[in-house]
Amino acid sequence: MSILASLAKAYDRLPNVPPFGFSTEKIGFVISLNEDGSVASVTDLRDGTGKKKVPRLMQVPASFKRPGTTPRPFFLWDNTAFVLGVSATEGKDAQRRQNAFRDAHRRILSGVSDPGLRALSRFLDGWSPDLFASPLWPDEMKDQNLVFAMERERRQHVYLHDRPAARDLWSEIAAKWKEVPGKEAGEGVCLVTGNFGPIARTHAAIKGVWGAQTAGASIVSFNEEAYESYGHIQGDNAPVSEAAAFKYATALNAFLADDRHRIQIGDASTVFWADASDAQVAEAAESFFNAWFASQPDEGIEAGKVGDALGRMRRGIPLKDIEPKLAEGVRFYVLGLAPNAARLSIRFWLEDDFGRLAGNYARFVSDMAIEPPPRDGYPPLWRYLAETAVLGKRENVPPNLAGEWMRAILTGTPYPLTLLATVLMRIRADGEINALRAGMLRALLVRNFKREKEAPVALDIKNKDPAYLLGRLFAALERMQEVALGTVKASIRDKFYGAASATPQRVFPLLLRLHQHHRDKAEKGDKPRLAGYFANQIAEIMVELPPTFPATLSLLDQGKFALGYYHQFYRRKADQDLEETLEEAAQ
Structure with a gap:
């Protein structure tokens, strides 16, 4: 099923979405009118205090794009520039x-x-921007969206556009209201539904995509002659009916505004939804998916049924043994959107059975397993992506990497090789080798290169791969330096890690000479037994290495080097326990 068809179908199942011809907008103020058109009151609808006031979301006659120089108003509501002539x-x-x-x-x-509509007409006849003055008209009202109400109905939250006469009138004029003279919409066969009817010349703006224009952007648009063909204008080049265009845009905007259907993966604003015969089963599938990748763990989910099932999945139990209803009969959709000037770019689109997605997620968890594990347990995907970015900032994540990785996770295909190069580059740049980076490197080695034996979850002293052994050796040399010198401004990792992992033949002879100096100093210090312990580690590793160090290491081998380093260096708990034991024995 296509993206637009899936979204249009999802609209029919969504609760509390605007009906055809309406949209949900941010409304700041309501102008209450008497029947003679005079202003009875001006009410601030925003919530909060001070500069943090938030407009109220309200269903009003649909907005539309207003490009060009000809001003086109919305029906029965708009901002103060259109309604009052002030900005x-x-x-x-x-x-x-x-x-x-x-x-x-x-x-x-x-x-x-209708008395209400007649009151608005009289208000407009008598209004002049010169009348905009406090205290009736507050200055903070400027550029806010406004609606109208009859004063006697305002307290019941009935607004002018809610009156039956206004809705009947809007249903008659909605199709023509937004048209530009000379560019009236035609009729044709809708590519989404296959039905014959009025074709949408322009589609509603999609709002809420991270990094895109705040006024919204388009998925489908033709705004230059170079993109048009056979004399068609704008939306006629890809005919989508007014009803289908409204449905897909409304559903997508609803998903983007709802954290239960939206997560941020790098620069890709990702929305997801399920299709099942049972609405509760669909909601459960959506909760599962959200829990897999959510930026902030939901305490209610973590402590509830979904959290318990999620924990069992991460321990390798198949979804069919945990939630049989979710394993079969649930169709799931995932759409990743990224900004691209005035349009939106599709980073990824996936349609699959939820049971298969769950299996691919479980495989991803298995690929990323590392000992010792991350401090936070199972970090969200954005935390891993932050490890690939300069200064750890989300906006610095390499373009396309997030979308390519997310697609690989959900489809079970090989991870993008750019991930390997990016992680190694960040390690060389800042010298940080943590559980997140080690997990990514292991996942790449396991899935892309089928090196399960050479990429163990925890320290494997039987692993004879030279690159893995060199990483272990480097970590042991650094631990000896710690025993000899304590904390230093620049350790051997800070000075030599990049060169040692790429050209070991040039660097390790120097490191071994430094090691002899560090060992002598450590043995003469206050921790001779600890120095002997690390000296034995170094000797055990050296015995397994080939007679000569490799001249260079490929990116693949550099990944093994980093993994060996992590496993050796972060067995610190065992090393610390030994250190405490040796100190107690010395006393």
Whole structure:
């Protein structure tokens, strides 16, 4: 099923979404009118205090894109530049916009009998931007979105666009309201539904994608002649009906605004949803997926049924043995979106059975297993991605890496090789070899290169691979330096790790000469037994190495080197226990 068809189908199952012709918008204020069109009150609808006030979300007649120089107002609501002709931004041409709002509503509302709509028409006839003054009109109202209400209905939260007469009128004019003269929509066969009907010339903006324009961006759009063909204009080049365009955009915006259906993977704003005959089963699948990759663990989920099942999955128990209803009969969809100027880029799109996704996730967990494990247990995917970024900042994650990795995780295919090069580059740059980076390197070695024996979960003293042994040797040499000199500003890892992992033949002879100096100093110090312990480790590793050090190590071998280093260096718990035992014996 295509992306648009899947989203249009999801719309029919979503609760509390706007009906056809409406959209959910941020509304800041309501203007209450008397029947003669005079203003009874102006009410702030925002929640919060001070500069942190948040507009209220409200279903209103649908908004649409307003490119070009011709101002086009929304029906029965808009920002203060259109409704009142006032704005806090100079050069916004507020008077021209207010004229467009007034003239369009005059034309549509002429001859209506509904008291509320007649009151709005009278208000517009008598309004002038010069009347905007405190205390009735607060300055913080400028550029906020406004709606109207009759004063007697405002306290019941009934607004002008909610009145039956307004809804009936909107259902008649909605298709024509947003059209530009000379660019009226035509009819044709919808690519999504296959039905014949009015074709959407422009599609609603998609809002909430990280890094995209705040006003929204498009998935489907044709705005230049170079992209058009056979004389078609805009949306006629990829005909999607008004109803289907509304459904897919509304569903996608709802998912992007809901943390239960949205996670951030690098620069990809990722939404997901399930399709099942039982709504509760679909919700359970969505909760599972959210728990797999969520940025912040939900304490309620972690402590509840989903958290318990998730823990069992991570221990290798198949989903069919945990939640049989989720293993079969649940179709799952995952869509990754990233900003691309005024449009959106599809980072990845996946449609599969949820049971297969669960199996691929379990395989990912197995690939990433490392001892000692990360301090936080099972970190979210963004924490791993942060390890590939300069300064650990999300915005510095290499482009496309997040999407490619997410696709590999969900499909069970090999991980992107750029991940291997990026992790090794970050290790050489900052000298940090932690559980997250070691886990990624092991996963790449296991899945991409089938080196399970050479990439163990924990320290393997029987592993004879030269690269793995060299990493262990480097870690043991660094531990000897710690015993001899204590904490230093620049350890051998800071000075020599990059060169040692790439060209061991040039560096290790020097390190072994330094080691002899460190060993002599350590044995003469206050921890001679600990020095002897690490000296034995070094000797045991050296015995297994070939007679000559390799001249160079490939990226693959550099990954093994880092893994060996991590396993050897972070057996610190055993080393610390030994150190305490030796100190007690000395006393």
